[in-house]
Amino acid sequence: MVDYEMDPPGLCDRCLKELVSGRGEFYEIDIDARVDSSPPILDAPNQLSRDEMDEQWGKVIEQLESIPQVDAENQVHCRRRILLCSPCFQTWIENPAGGD
Numbered sequence: 001m002v003d004y005e006m007d008p009p010g011l012c013d014r015c016l017k018e019l020v021s022g023r024g025e026f027y028e029i030d031i032d033a034r035v036d037s038s039p040p041i042l043d044a045p046n047q048l049s050r051d052e053m054d055e056q057w058g059k060v061i062e063q064l065e066s067i068p069q070v071d072a073e074n075q076v077h078c079r080r081r082i083l084l085c086s087p088c089f090q091t092w093i094e095n096p097a098g099g100d
């Protein structure tokens with residue numbers, strides 16, 4: 001009777017190595033990213049009249065409404081789970097934002 005161990009958790013998101021559970025070989029990283037929640041700053045609001053302000057806001061709202069819902073939600077709140085094998089995790093955690 002073939003009874004494989006639990007489903008493999010997946011592949012390392014960096015090097016695509018197959019990860020094996022139960023051996024402490026990999027890390028699960030939950031990313032919970034939220035957009036800056038401060039109100040939008042419009043360009044030079046002091047120089048705008050009330051009507052112009054409304055017009056600006058109209059444009060902002062139009063832009064928001066033209067974004068498909070899924071994208072809009074992703075832009076506000078984004079949750080991801082990634083898996084990294086140990087070596088990749090060590091590299092990543094030193095420089096999680098990437099770049100040099």
Ligand SMILES: [Zn+2]
Nearest residue numbers: 012015085088
């Ligand atoms: Zn890896």
